[in-house]
Amino acid sequence: MSSRYNHKIVEKKWQNFWSDKKTFYSKIDKSKKKFYVLEMFPYPSGKIHMGHVRNYTLGDVISRYKIMKGYNVLHPMGWDAFGLPAENAALNEKRNPKDWTYKNIKTMKSQLLKMGLSLDWTKEVTTCHPDYYKHEQKFFIDMFKSGLAYKKEAEVNWDPIDKTVLANEQVIDGRGWRSGALVEKKKLSQWFLKISKYSEELLEDLNKLKDWPNKVKIMQSNWIGKSVGAEIEFNISNQNKKIKVFSTRPDTIFGATFIAISIDHKLSKELLIKNRDLSVFISKCEKQDSDKVKIGFNTGLQVDHPLIKNKKIPVFVANFILSEYGLGAVFGCPAHDQRDLDFAKQYNLEIIPVVKPHNFNDSEFKVNDKAYVEDGVLINSEFLNGLKIKEAKDKIISYLEKCKIGSKKTNYKLRDWGISRQRFWGCPIPIIYREDGEVLTVDEKDLPVKLPEIENFNKNSITLDNVSGWKDTICKNTGMKARRETDTFDTFFESSWYYFRYCSARSNKPFEQEDINYWLPVDQYIGGIEHAILHLLYSRFFTKALRDLGYFKINEPFKGLFTQGMVTHQTFKNNKDEWIEPNEVERIGSRYIDKKNNDVKVGKIEKMSKSKKNVVDPNDIIEKYGADTARWFMLSDSPPERDLEWTETGIISSYKFINKVWDFVNLYNSYNILEINKDEKIINDLKLKINQVADNIEKFQFNKSVAKIYEYVNLLNESILKKTLSKESFKWSLEKLSQILQPFTPHLSEELWEALGNKNACIKETWPEQNINELEVNYNIAIQINGKTRDILVTKELFEKEIVVELASNKDKIKRYIEDKKIIKIIYVPGKILNLVI
RNA sequence: GGGAGUAUGGCGGAACUGGUAGACGCGCCGGAUUCAAAAUCCGGUCACUUAGGUGGUGUGGGUUCGAUUCCCUCUACUCCUACCA
Numbered sequence: 073m074s075s076r077y078n079h080k081i082v083e084k085k086w087q088n089f090w091s092d093k094k095t096f097y098s099k100i101d102k103s104k105k106k107f108y109v110l111e112m113f114p115y116p117s118g119k120i121h122m123g124h125v126r127n128y129t130l131g132d133v134i135s136r137y138k139i140m141k142g143y144n145v146l147h148p149m150g151w152d153a154f155g156l157p158a159e160n161a162a163l164n165e166k167r168n169p170k171d172w173t174y175k176n177i178k179t180m181k182s183q184l185l186k187m188g189l190s191l192d193w194t195k196e197v198t199t200c201h202p203d204y205y206k207h208e209q210k211f212f213i214d215m216f217k218s219g220l221a222y223k224k225e226a227e228v229n230w231d232p233i234d235k236t237v238l239a240n241e242q243v244i245d246g247r248g249w250r251s252g253a254l255v256e257k258k259k260l261s262q263w264f265l266k267i268s269k270y271s272e273e274l275l276e277d278l279n280k281l282k283d284w285p286n287k288v289k290i291m292q293s294n295w296i297g298k299s300v301g302a303e304i305e306f307n308i309s310n311q312n313k314k315i316k317v318f319s320t321r322p323d324t325i326f327g328a329t330f331i332a333i334s335i336d337h338k339l340s341k342e343l344l345i346k347n348r349d350l351s352v353f354i355s356k357c358e359k360q361d362s363d364k365v366k367i368g369f370n371t372g373l374q375v376d377h378p379l380i381k382n383k384k385i386p387v388f389v390a391n392f393i394l395s396e397y398g399l400g401a402v403f404g405c406p407a408h409d410q411r412d413l414d415f416a417k418q419y420n421l422e423i424i425p426v427v428k429p430h431n432f433n434d435s436e437f438k439v440n441d442k443a444y445v446e447d448g449v450l451i452n453s454e455f456l457n458g459l460k461i462k463e464a465k466d467k468i469i470s471y472l473e474k475c476k477i478g479s480k481k482t483n484y485k486l487r488d489w490g491i492s493r494q495r496f497w498g499c500p501i502p503i504i505y506r507e508d509g510e511v512l513t514v515d516e517k518d519l520p521v522k523l524p525e526i527e528n529f530n531k532n533s534i535t536l537d538n539v540s541g542w543k544d545t546i547c548k549n550t551g552m553k554a555r556r557e558t559d560t561f562d563t564f565f566e567s568s569w570y571y572f573r574y575c576s577a578r579s580n581k582p583f584e585q586e587d588i589n590y591w592l593p594v595d596q597y598i599g600g601i602e603h604a605i606l607h608l609l610y611s612r613f614f615t616k617a618l619r620d621l622g623y624f625k626i627n628e629p630f631k632g633l634f635t636q637g638m639v640t641h642q643t644f645k646n647n648k649d650e651w652i653e654p655n656e657v658e659r660i661g662s663r664y665i666d667k668k669n670n671d672v673k674v675g676k677i678e679k680m681s682k683s684k685k686n687v688v689d690p691n692d693i694i695e696k697y698g699a700d701t702a703r704w705f706m707l708s709d710s711p712p713e714r715d716l717e718w719t720e721t722g723i724i725s726s727y728k729f730i731n732k733v734w735d736f737v738n739l740y741n742s743y744n745i746l747e748i749n750k751d752e753k754i755i756n757d758l759k760l761k762i763n764q765v766a767d768n769i770e771k772f773q774f775n776k777s778v779a780k781i782y783e784y785v786n787l788l789n790e791s792i793l794k795k796t797l798s799k800e801s802f803k804w805s806l807e808k809l810s811q812i813l814q815p816f817t818p819h820l821s822e823e824l825w826e827a828l829g830n831k832n833a834c835i836k837e838t839w840p841e842q843n844i845n846e847l848e849v850n851y852n853i854a855i856q857i858n859g860k861t862r863d864i865l866v867t868k869e870l871f872e873k874e875i876v877v878e879l880a881s882n883k884d885k886i887k888r889y890i891e892d893k894k895i896i897k898i899i900y901v902p903g904k905i906l907n908l909v910i
Numbered sequence: 911g912g913g914a915g916u917a918u919g920g921c922g923g924a925a926c927u928g929g930u931a932g933a934c935g936c937g938c939c940g941g942a943u944u945c946a947a948a949a950u951c952c953g954g955u956c957a958c959u960u961a962g963g964u965g966g967u968g969u970g971g972g973u974u975c976g977a978u979u980c981c982c983u984c985u986a987c988u989c990c991u992a993c994c995a
Contacts, residue, residue, distance in 0.1 A: 319995060483994080859975055904930090905976080909976095
């Protein structure tokens with residue numbers, strides 16, 4: 073046996089072992105409890121980065137731990153393979169995005185294999201493969217037929233030089249990323265999914281997600297943005313027309329002093345025809361969209377206040393009214409809404425307070441620069457006067473309903489999901505437009521609609537639309553000419569159902585009932601917080617939509633969610649204010665210098681990014697120190713949900729730890745203490761640590777598990793130095809160490825396990841849970857005088873109060889404090905503290 | 911503007927339900943080993959101190975026998991979101 077630990081040989085050996093023995097291949101086994109652990113699948117951008125390493129290490133700890141706890145674990149991996157970078161690379165390198173993508177997948181897969189992850193690669197899924205995307209084309213057809221998918225006009229970013237639609241990330245400071253042209257807004261007919269139909273369910277079911285971070289649930293809840301209010305009709309004076317508005321504050325209706333409608337409200341469009349000034353105003357609004365200055369256009373129209381006789385209020389078209397929310401029209405109550413107040417002051421509109429704070433007299437209360445939005449009492453509001461806001465709301469709504477001029481109404485911010493992308497490297501939308509104007513879905517037997525295989529990418533943009541010949545087709549039923557839809561799906565479409573596909577990855581059907589019923593939902597999903605809203609909300613929606621289309625009966629896809637922190641690193645700048653890489657920086661004392669001996673500015677600790685040049689390549693780290701070292705470092709110190717700062721000293725100390733553990737083998741081989749009489753205490757203490765490691769894994773606090781393993785190792789080391797451990801117990805301790813290390817540093821674990829003479833793999837062992845009732849626990853009772861700890865009493869049992877007081881009083885130190893003083897009060901918390909108040 | 915969160919040694923972080931603040935790791939200091947260095951090993955490491963103690967968890971207050979933990983005030987930072995009526 074080699075006495076030195078060679079991570080390259082050892083890690084390769086066990087990776088081959090797991091692969092040869094198919095250790096992590098999963099099959100349905102109804103005799104076991106299942107556990108589905110999943111990390112968010114990667115986009116194959118080229119090579120893995122530290123964020124991936126952290127993500128997959130966290131998942132692997134859970135996976136291996138659950139395996140050892142006897143669960144039947146599913147832990148798959150795949151590729152989110154459609155997307156813009158492949159198109160960019162295609163243009164830059166003049167090659168097919170498919171080749172580029174598959175090349176990256178190959179590279180990244182080999183890197184993942186080197187991490188020693190417990191993945192089931194037989195379930196690998198690649199979303200750009202027709203065998204994957206044909207199923208989502210079918211989903212889309214079902215959605216179309218059931219009315220969940222529909223077409224409507226929507227704005228896109230248009231590059232007038234490259235004559236292409238740009239994704240948001242291709243617009244930099246309002247200009248096209250390649251051409252530099254000013255980007256224009258253009259309206260196109262595009263596909264949408266009716267996620268808004270599920271607003272209430274998506275909101276309501278958040279309550280069921282007990283194992284999700286609160287933060288994420290709050291973010292989704294805000295995004296869905298439910299608000300309850302009323303719709304109210306205003307008659308336009310002297311006309312037989314109405315304007316309907318939505319308000320969450322119908323209680324302030326008596327303070328309404330104007331009506332504001334959006335620039336593309338139906339009424340605005342009507343007025344526009346005859347009013348040139350209005351059209352000038354509207355085009356002005358369209359240009360300065362991000363501007364927060366509120367401007368309005370007085371239409372000259374007035375409406376009758378529905379509750380105050382003979383009161384007329386003006387109608388404005390205003391830039392701050394959203395056309396997509398509510399009814400695109402509001403009544404303005406300047407006294408109780410800051411936006412309305414800003415607007416009213418600018419156009420000299422009336423400000424009538426209708427709610428006053430509780431501690432004011434009616435006549436004293438005035439609104440000046442700040443709208444009053446707190447709770448209070450209604451004033452100037454006829455029959456609402458004296459009521460609190462909540463009461464006034466209820467009363468006014470029932471009044472409006474009685475008079476048939478309004479009704480209670482719930483609104484949601486959540487808007488339908490626009491899934492059309494005018495791109496090339498995405499899943500084609502299976503629709504054809506026949507020459508007579510009919511919109512038809514592609515026949516199921518003709519799926520998949522495959523992407524064209526083209527080699528020539530010498531243009532400035534690639535989209536399906538400009539691939540010659542691809543879109544021309546015929547309607548098979550009629551023989552009429554037809555044109556294919558050239559939009560592709562948003563790539564969130566693929567990631568909305570991949571976790572279902574994993575469990576039936578090679579099936580001809582999208583998934584098998586039996587697999588879904590057994591494996592879903594995902595028990596533990598792990599990924600970055602950046603997906604808190606879109607990906608996770610779309611996936612939840614997709615699950616509910618597929619359920620309603622009859623695919624299965626699952627309501628929620630992810631039972632448990634964990635959002636990990638980022639991997640960060642120190643940044644550096646040289647004397648020309650350029651970012652420089654950490655490996656070009658040297659530290660001498662408190663000074664940092666570059667290779668030319670110039671001073672280097674130490675910047676903030678930031679997320680690793682190429683632009684700031686503070687990236688550490690996992691490949692280099694694994695090569696140099698090994699996967700176990702990288703994994704151990706990822707798990708040490710930083711709690712998984714917080715940011716982790718990558719440091720050179722940190723990785724080195726992890727490396728030292730790996731080697732230190734291995735050195736125990738050498739120590740063991742030359743160890744010759746045979747007597748076992750001094751063992752009991754140390755074994756007892758080690759057993760306590762083993763359980764603490766598991767407790768912390770269960771709580772997702774791996775940094776604390778790591779600390780407990782250090783304590784285990786320190787205890788072991790100490791007793792070996794003191795020779796209080798027998799050889800037999802030494803062996804036992806190392807075997808247990810192998811087992812508790814398995815989730816964290818699996819290669820080291822197996823190597824150590826084997827070196828101790830074991831034939832079967834350590835991953836096949838049961839987690840060494842200790843029966844806590846058989847373990848001896850020492851109680852350290854803090855003896856306090858007036859709440860200050862003065863001494864520690866160590867006992868082996870939980871004694872009665874009287875006994876502890878007696879034991880404590882006999883201690884010299886305590887005696888000195890008590891002396892002749894009288895003990896007024898005794899507080900005893902069994903096993904923890906004894907407080908004597910004198 | 912709205913929402914969420916964080917604050918503990920030189921650093922990352924522990925501290926259960928209100929019960930010994932600083933576990934564990936890094937760094938630093940001292941020592942052993944070595945021709946020497948690296949590596950390794952051992953010991954120390956919150957501050958002050960009259961060596962008995964005293965102070966100490968962003969600020970100021972409160973509740974309590976006892977507060978990093980609960981309540982109120984203020985400050986700083988981070989993230990999300992943004993004219994959502």
